[in-house]
Amino acid sequence: MSTNLIDAGAIAAHNDTLLSQVGSDYAHLGEQLGRRGIDIERVRARVAAFGVAIPSWGVGTGGTRFARFPGQGEPRHVFDKLQDCAVIQQLARATPTVSLHIPWDRCTDWSELRQTASSHGLAFDAINSNTFSDQKDQAHSYKFGSLSHTDAATRAQAVAHNIDCIEIGRALGSKALTVWVGDGSNFPGQQHFRRAFDRYLDSAQQIYAALPGDWRMMLEHKICEPAFYSTVIQDWGSSFLAAQTLGPKAQCLVDLGHHAPNVNIELIVARLIAAGKLAGFHFNDSKYGDDDLDAGSVSPYRLFLVFNELVAAAHEGVAFDPAYMLDQSHNVTDPIESLMTSAVQVQRSFAQALLVDRAALDAAQDANDAMTATHLLKAAFQTDVTPLLQRVRLEAGGAIDPVAAYRASGYRQRVAVQRPAVAGGSGGIV
Ligand code: PSV
Ligand code: MN
Ligand code: MN
Numbered sequence: 001m002s003t004n005l006i007d008a009g010a011i012a013a014h015n016d017t018l019l020s021q022v023g024s025d026y027a028h029l030g031e032q033l034g035r036r037g038i039d040i041e042r043v044r045a046r047v048a049a050f051g052v053a054i055p056s057w058g059v060g061t062g063g064t065r066f067a068r069f070p071g072q073g074e075p076r077h078v079f080d081k082l083q084d085c086a087v088i089q090q091l092a093r094a095t096p097t098v099s100l101h102i103p104w105d106r107c108t109d110w111s112e113l114r115q116t117a118s119s120h121g122l123a124f125d126a127i128n129s130n131t132f133s134d135q136k137d138q139a140h141s142y143k144f145g146s147l148s149h150t151d152a153a154t155r156a157q158a159v160a161h162n163i164d165c166i167e168i169g170r171a172l173g174s175k176a177l178t179v180w181v182g183d184g185s186n187f188p189g190q191q192h193f194r195r196a197f198d199r200y201l202d203s204a205q206q207i208y209a210a211l212p213g214d215w216r217m218m219l220e221h222k223i224c225e226p227a228f229y230s231t232v233i234q235d236w237g238s239s240f241l242a243a244q245t246l247g248p249k250a251q252c253l254v255d256l257g258h259h260a261p262n263v264n265i266e267l268i269v270a271r272l273i274a275a276g277k278l279a280g281f282h283f284n285d286s287k288y289g290d291d292d293l294d295a296g297s298v299s300p301y302r303l304f305l306v307f308n309e310l311v312a313a314a315h316e317g318v319a320f321d322p323a324y325m326l327d328q329s330h331n332v333t334d335p336i337e338s339l340m341t342s343a344v345q346v347q348r349s350f351a352q353a354l355l356v357d358r359a360a361l362d363a364a365q366d367a368n369d370a371m372t373a374t375h376l377l378k379a380a381f382q383t384d385v386t387p388l389l390q391r392v393r394l395e396a397g398g399a400i401d402p403v404a405a406y407r408a409s410g411y412r413q414r415v416a417v418q419r420p421a422v423a424g425g426s427g428g429i430v
Contacts, residue, residue, distance in 0.1 A: 005083070005120075006090050006409045008397075014405040015394060022400055025387035032383075038355060040388065047351045048392045052283065052343050053097040053125035053325040056105050059084040059336065062292065062329030070423070071334060073416030078105040079116060080419060084336055086120035091405055093398035094343040097125040099325050100172070102165045103135055110171035117172075125176070126218060126280075126323055127169035131158040132182035132226065145183035147203035148196045148232045155203045162207040170212065176279070176323060177211065178253060179204070180220035184227025184234070191230065200232050201245055208246045217250045218279035218323065219243055222258035225290055235259070236268045243277050251279030255327055256306075257290040258282075266305040273313045273320055280323030281306075283346050292329035294338050296345035303345070304381045307353035315358050334412060340402040347392075348385055355380040 030040040059081050061071040075081040078100070085098045098117065107113050117123065131146030139157060144150070146158035158181075166177055183200065185191035204219075211217055221239040222231055233239050236252055243250040252272050259265060272278035283295040283303070296303045313320065324346065330338045357376055364373040390400045399405035406412075 005087055006405070006411060010409055011091070011397070011399050011405055014408060015400050018390075018400045019394075022387055022390045022394065026391050029383075029385070029387045033355070036355075036357070036379075043351060043354050044388055044392060046354055047347060047388065048396065050347055050350050051094060051096045051324070052346050053099045053323070054085045054088060054095045054339055054343075055099050055101070055128075055282075055325060055327050056081045056085070057101050058326060058328055058330065058339055059088075061335060062331050064331065069331065070421050072421065073412050073414075073419045074422055076419050076422075078107050078113060080415075081105070082113070082117055082120060082122065083415075085122060087406070087411055088336055088339050088343070089120070089122060090397075091393075091399045091402040092340040092343050093393050093396035094347045095326075095339070096121070097123050099125040099128060099178075100168075100174075101128040101130055102161075102168055103130060110168060114172050124169070124172040124174045125325060126178045126216075127165050127172070127174045127176070128178045128180070129162045129165040131161055132180070142182070145181070145196070145232070147179075147181050148183040148200035150199070155199060159203050159206045163210045166207075166210055166212070166215070169215075175214060176216040176218055177207070178218040178220055178279075179207070180222065180253075180255075181232060182222075182226045184224070184231035185229050186227055187229055193230065196232050197238065197242075201242060204242060204246055204250075208250060211249055215249060216279060216323075217246065218253040219250060220253040220255055220258070220282070222255065222290065223260055236272065240272070240275065240277055251277045253279040253282065253323075255282035255284070255290075256295075256303075257284050257286040257292055257327075261288065265302065266309050269306055269309045270313075273309065273318060276320070278320055278322050280325065282325050282327030283342065284326065284328045292327065294328055294330075294333075294345070295326060295342040296349065297342075300345065300349065301381060303349040304352050305377075307349040308356060308377065308380075311350070311353040311356065312358065336406060336412070337403050340406065344389060344402070347389060351385040351388055352380050352383060355383050355385075 033040045060074050075084055089095045131142055134141050140154040147155060149155050169177060208217055219233060219239045219242055221233045221235050223234050224231060239252040243252050254269060256265060285293040285295055285298045287298050326339060326342050328342060361373055361376045394400055
């Protein structure tokens with residue numbers, strides 16, 4: 001392990017100061033849950049097995065199209081990003097995988113990267129392609145689209161990039177390709193909707209054909225931005241249509257920020273599960289649009305309701321295997337602190353959803369007893385599972401309070417010496 005990572009002795013010392021407190025809080029929670037017929041140990045085992053991937057781009061400070069205010073000691077390249085991900089995993093123990101974005105994470109030796117990740121105890125989740133921005137020396141511009149572009153050579157270039165991503169992913173041990181395109185239009189009349197979708201399908205089919213047998217292709221929809229009038233894969237309907245046309249290895253990925261305000265995302269999740277097409281999630285939160293705020297920071301109940309659908313389906317024996325990832329932009333916080341907090345928030349929502357009394361909820365639904373049904377969900381959501389999460393981290397070798405342990409470690413100040421500040425500039429996500 002790198003010398004910059006957090007000293008295990010320091011984590012143990014931090015934990016020692018909180019150990020007896022966690023012990024009695026956990027016992028008390030166990031007693032409360034016991035009265036509700038819930039075995040805390042069984043819940044703990046399920047939560048301990050839960051993991052959410054870190055997006056490599058999340059460990060850099062984000063920005064808006066107005067400005068980016070760089071943080072101290074930002075990662076300079078993918079190896080630095082991996083190191084920051086390792087710190088997150090070391091302290092919070094809920095993020096065993098990393099999701100790369102190509103070409104942002106391009107490197108010259110993928111096997112070295114894989115070895116480095118494994119030395120940090122990390123593996124690679126889905127690989128993300130990028131045909132929404134132009135790279136230096138690129139032959140054809142994506143200004144007017146990529147997979148759905150009117151020009152065949154531009155589409156071919158975007159297809160080739162996705163196939164390249166699959167090859168990189170194979171070298172890293174990934175098992176999925178996530179495709180999000182910014183394709184769309186900014187003016188009524190600019191684009192022929194049906195033809196653009198057909199062109200997208202034709203390109204996506206070529207990528208699908210290059211997919212290894214045990215891989216998934218995850219199609220991520222988004223209502224707007226950068227195209228502000230229409231997007232080619234604007235919602236789960238278009239995404240579903242595309243996934244169904246492509247075949248069984250294609251599924252729909254739900255980024256929580258990619259819907260119109262007030263859309264019932266948990267209902268979309270239920271539909272996709274029922275159709276066998278739920279690929280997974282990009283977790284974040286929002287107030288207005290694709291704000292990329294920290295998961296559960298604005299609407300934790302909505303996050304809980306999403307997990308409620310997942311837990312209910314698993315409880316009913318539905319076979320599905322969603323991929324979980326955070327997808328946030330950290331503009332005013334230390335990305336490591338935000339990502340640890342968000343991972344714990346997602347883990348918390350899962351734990352709370354495990355507390356729903358499923359038999360009682362079924363009965364209330366069958367009896368059309370809306371009040372009892374909603375109270376059952378609230379009872380689970382309002383249970384403070386903090387001691388359970390603390391205990392999960394403790395058992396896994398993490399920190400009881402990850403942010404406090406991180407701040408005390410001085411990691412950011414240490415890496416700041418090696419990693420010079422990058423000028424702000426305008427716009428752009430790292
Ligand atoms: C697009 O808004 C998105 O959610 C996609 O997942 C991208 O890959 C990611 O953000 C990073 O910009
Ligand atoms: Mn996303
Ligand atoms: Mn997004």
